[in-house]
Amino acid sequence: MVEPTxxxxxxxAVYTTLNHIPVGKVTSYGKLASxxxxxxxxxxVGKLLRELPADTSLPWxxxxxxxGQIAFPPGSESFTRQKTRLEKEGVSVINGRIAIxxxxxxx
DNA sequence: GACATGACCGCAC
DNA sequence: AGTGCGGCCATGT
Numbered sequence: 001m002v003e004p005t006x007x008x009x010x011x012x013a014v015y016t017t018l019n020h021i022p023v024g025k026v027t028s029y030g031k032l033a034s035x036x037x038x039x040x041x042x043x044x045v046g047k048l049l050r051e052l053p054a055d056t057s058l059p060w061x062x063x064x065x066x067x068g069q070i071a072f073p074p075g076s077e078s079f080t081r082q083k084t085r086l087e088k089e090g091v092s093v094i095n096g097r098i099a100i101x102x103x104x105x106x107x
Numbered sequence: 108g109a110c111a112t113g114a115c116c117g118c119a120c
Numbered sequence: 121a122g123t124g125c126g127g128c129c130a131t132g133t
Binding site: 067 | 117
């Protein structure tokens with residue numbers, strides 16, 4: 001049988017890993033995918049987060065690009081929303097970039 | 108099934 | 121340090 005990797009299992013794996021990111025730390029789409037057991041699924045992670053409901057309890061704002069920058073165009077609503085949430089958790093964002101040296105979270 | 112799109116990534120210049 | 125290009129995966133037309 002070859003179907004242990006269904007859409008639901010992938011989604012669940014990503015959600016679970018995302019929910020384990022502690023406050024004050026962030027990770028990247030690609031790293032999150034790898035930690036969830038899905039290396040190379042960075043784009044898919046972005047798609048999942050995009051499909052999240054507005055009232056979700058998942059810390060989607062703790063996911064940024066590997067370059068340390070927010071994935072939204074500066075000034076957009078999503079950008080501001082993410083920046084505000086991050087700063088409320090103690091993560092400084094300057095010019096769309098995470099201002100701390102050790103922003104990467106490792107399980 | 109081919110082509111285009113997207114909250115991505117790594118490497119080369 | 122900024123830009124470009126190919127690679128990656130799932131979806132929608």
